[in-house]
Amino acid sequence: MYKVKMDGQTLYYPGDNEAVLINSTVKLQTGYAGTFEFMVPAQNPLYDKINNRKSMVSVFRDSTEIFYGEVRKQPKKDRNKNKNVYCAGAMSFLSDSIQPRREYHNLTPRQMLEAWLNEHNSQVEERKRIYIGIVTIHDSNDSLYRYTNRENTLKAIREKLVDKLGGYLRIRHIENRLYLDWITLEEYGKYCKQPIEFGSNLLEYSESINAENLITALIPLGARLEGKSEIEALEKYVDITSVNNGKDYVYSQEAVNEFGWIWGTNTWNDVTDPLNLIRKGREWLQDNQFEEWILKVTAVDLSAMDQEYESFECGDRIQCRAKPYGMNRVFPVQEMTIYLQEPEKNTLILGGAVERTCTSQIKDSNNKVNNELDNIRKTTSWMQSAIDNATAMMTGSKGGYKISEFDEDGRWLRDLYMNAPNKEDASQVMQINMNGIGFSRTGFEGPYLNAWTIDGVFMGEFIKAGSVTAEKLSVEYRESVNEEIVSKFNVAKDLISAEVTRAQGAEVELAASLKVTSELVETKVSKGDFGSYVQQYYDKVIYGFNHSSRYVQINPGEIAIYDNGVEDSKLRSSFDQNGNHFYRDGYYIGKIGTNFQTNDRSKRGLVFDLESQAAYMTWAAKKSASSSGYTMVFTYTLDAMDDYSSDTLHAGCDLDMHNRWIRNAKISGSGIQYEDAGISATIDFVQVLEMNPDGTASRWGDSGRMQFKNGRLVDLNYYA
Numbered sequence: 001m002y003k004v005k006m007d008g009q010t011l012y013y014p015g016d017n018e019a020v021l022i023n024s025t026v027k028l029q030t031g032y033a034g035t036f037e038f039m040v041p042a043q044n045p046l047y048d049k050i051n052n053r054k055s056m057v058s059v060f061r062d063s064t065e066i067f068y069g070e071v072r073k074q075p076k077k078d079r080n081k082n083k084n085v086y087c088a089g090a091m092s093f094l095s096d097s098i099q100p101r102r103e104y105h106n107l108t109p110r111q112m113l114e115a116w117l118n119e120h121n122s123q124v125e126e127r128k129r130i131y132i133g134i135v136t137i138h139d140s141n142d143s144l145y146r147y148t149n150r151e152n153t154l155k156a157i158r159e160k161l162v163d164k165l166g167g168y169l170r171i172r173h174i175e176n177r178l179y180l181d182w183i184t185l186e187e188y189g190k191y192c193k194q195p196i197e198f199g200s201n202l203l204e205y206s207e208s209i210n211a212e213n214l215i216t217a218l219i220p221l222g223a224r225l226e227g228k229s230e231i232e233a234l235e236k237y238v239d240i241t242s243v244n245n246g247k248d249y250v251y252s253q254e255a256v257n258e259f260g261w262i263w264g265t266n267t268w269n270d271v272t273d274p275l276n277l278i279r280k281g282r283e284w285l286q287d288n289q290f291e292e293w294i295l296k297v298t299a300v301d302l303s304a305m306d307q308e309y310e311s312f313e314c315g316d317r318i319q320c321r322a323k324p325y326g327m328n329r330v331f332p333v334q335e336m337t338i339y340l341q342e343p344e345k346n347t348l349i350l351g352g353a354v355e356r357t358c359t360s361q362i363k364d365s366n367n368k369v370n371n372e373l374d375n376i377r378k379t380t381s382w383m384q385s386a387i388d389n390a391t392a393m394m395t396g397s398k399g400g401y402k403i404s405e406f407d408e409d410g411r412w413l414r415d416l417y418m419n420a421p422n423k424e425d426a427s428q429v430m431q432i433n434m435n436g437i438g439f440s441r442t443g444f445e446g447p448y449l450n451a452w453t454i455d456g457v458f459m460g461e462f463i464k465a466g467s468v469t470a471e472k473l474s475v476e477y478r479e480s481v482n483e484e485i486v487s488k489f490n491v492a493k494d495l496i497s498a499e500v501t502r503a504q505g506a507e508v509e510l511a512a513s514l515k516v517t518s519e520l521v522e523t524k525v526s527k528g529d530f531g532s533y534v535q536q537y538y539d540k541v542i543y544g545f546n547h548s549s550r551y552v553q554i555n556p557g558e559i560a561i562y563d564n565g566v567e568d569s570k571l572r573s574s575f576d577q578n579g580n581h582f583y584r585d586g587y588y589i590g591k592i593g594t595n596f597q598t599n600d601r602s603k604r605g606l607v608f609d610l611e612s613q614a615a616y617m618t619w620a621a622k623k624s625a626s627s628s629g630y631t632m633v634f635t636y637t638l639d640a641m642d643d644y645s646s647d648t649l650h651a652g653c654d655l656d657m658h659n660r661w662i663r664n665a666k667i668s669g670s671g672i673q674y675e676d677a678g679i680s681a682t683i684d685f686v687q688v689l690e691m692n693p694d695g696t697a698s699r700w701g702d703s704g705r706m707q708f709k710n711g712r713l714v715d716l717n718y719y720a
Helices: 090-096 109-121 153-165 253-259 274-286 355-365 368-373 381-396 475-481
Strands: 002-006 009-012 022-029 035-040 056-061 064-073 083-089 102-107 130-135 144-148 168-174 177-183 191-197 202-207 217-221 263-267 294-299 317-322 327-339 347-351 401-406 412-418 429-433 436-440 450-453 486-492 495-504 507-517 521-527 530-536 541-545 550-555 558-563 571-576 579-584 587-597 600-610 616-621 631-637 648-651 681-691 697-709 712-717
Touching: 022 064, 035 064, 064 090, 064 168, 083 090, 090 130, 090 153, 090 168, 090 177, 102 109, 109 130, 109 144, 109 153, 109 177, 130 168, 144 153, 153 168, 217 274, 317 347, 600 616
Parallel strands: 130 177, 191 317, 217 263
Antiparallel strands: 002 009, 002 056, 022 035, 022 327, 035 083, 056 064, 064 083, 102 144, 168 177, 202 294, 294 347, 317 327, 327 347, 401 412, 412 429, 429 436, 436 450, 486 495, 495 507, 507 521, 521 530, 530 541, 541 550, 550 558, 558 571, 571 579, 579 587, 587 600, 616 631, 631 648, 681 697, 697 712
16 A cells, blocks of 8 residues: 655545546666656645745655655646645755865775765755665775766766766655665665566566577586697687586577577687586576566556565565566566556566676776785774764665575584575575584675685785784795785776786785776875875876875966865965966966066067965065075065055065166155254245346345254245
């Protein structure tokens, strides 16, 4: 039974006369937000309380919440005043925040995702905040470099994390809090006990490929055999003739009856035992050859009629059987369309192609242990992040399955803890037997890459640096690191990396590494704890040092220097064709460069340019070695500050002109002072104005006065 709540109140309840919805459809997709669309009639008590970008809606199947999101739009009403309402799932909240221009490096995938979620949470209201959940996706060395550039958070996570490393995003709504998981497909849902069978609960279906791609008879080939080929020019491989009555092929009788004989081959280069090879060949006919099929099915959900069956959910793995094709394969649920009022129309899209990304993740993570053991021997934020993630995995995951196995005499052999009800279908297995504990992510047959055996040996894909000292390592390991050169070359999806390390004991002396991804080429050289690196992108090159917070970035036609991070607010200077530019706290201060006169381009020169958002330009001096700062000795102020007036040149020291002229000057102010030299006196005099022919004065003025201070004439009264 489906029901709907909005802001904690009942919006839809089957059979109720008022809490009514029409044409209610939930669309869910693995890794995406999902949508909920419905029509609400005017008699619904909440009709006028539905608010865009505010009302929160939950859809429940019985007591399980299958959708949680926000009303986004109410595009129209019909002639009966029924309102159409469109809701988006809570993952869409991540589109409401922007990641700033910022650089991140040396972070694990979980730390990177958490940093971006923290930035998102700082920008949105409480109901839209999303917290870090379970993260099981890893990089080849768990040391990511990414930058953000004002894209929304969801786009950044998808394009720069999920698309590069694989995995799926999943939102969990627990106790009014939202958690974002980043996990593999096997961890997304459960193994559903309810199968889908052609001719049983499958009503109709369509597939993305046709029988043209189908193989009904297979020749399985194993490892290459050296020097045993009957034809010199051809290689010989392990086959199944010795265990299959002389036949080198297996076939599906049901598929042959339907489609005839369609032949093909498949090679397993690591299989040397014919018995294992025939088993893999039969499995391939029933399972692996269908891994790229995508099925759109309308299937009866038997859980509504029988409580022994579990309901279908996005991400679940469902056993699909189709005798006409000879198919017996587990497919993941990629998409679901649920019609609340017409559940018989519910459709599933099942596909196996996406499962391949999980396999690439497993292969990509197998080479980590050596890199991790070369890390700095101290507990860092990496360890805390790993602890938090382990806690989330232990407390936030769904239940699994446990079986105990016994031998023919009834003696206990092992306990298996799995993500499927039987070991043939399980992909994740924890096995406990008398010899130890082992963990496999590739099924019961293994390999068990993580194990703790009774003889005290611990094997792990990830060993935190500092958690195991050299004295505790095995003799074989210590001998291996005493080799002068250890080299490594790794090829994974979208990544090529190579590493050469010169080691002594358990302490790395000198190491060099190269990493090539679809985004960048990175080289790094380190000695002990110190290292430098170069990261080259299509539009820039960054130089950095792990014990320095300064970075050099080379852009087209420009060299830029940053302090404590490569982002706008950390830019300090740049050099380009116009000169040397200077910045502070995200502001452009000015430049030293070359220029020309506007009205005469032939007049070129060196310029010091101060920008309008800067306050001053100064020459400053550190007066002594013990001085805590610099003293401004000659300053131009664009803006007034302290006792410095604006648009003025201020002296902070004496100015010696060396007998040079100061021309066209205006002197103002009453505080003019002169050096102590010369006389200071007032002289009264009679000024002769006219003379007689005989040399006597005929007219004069008797009020003339000259006033001197320190030998300088400072006042004069005379007759013109």
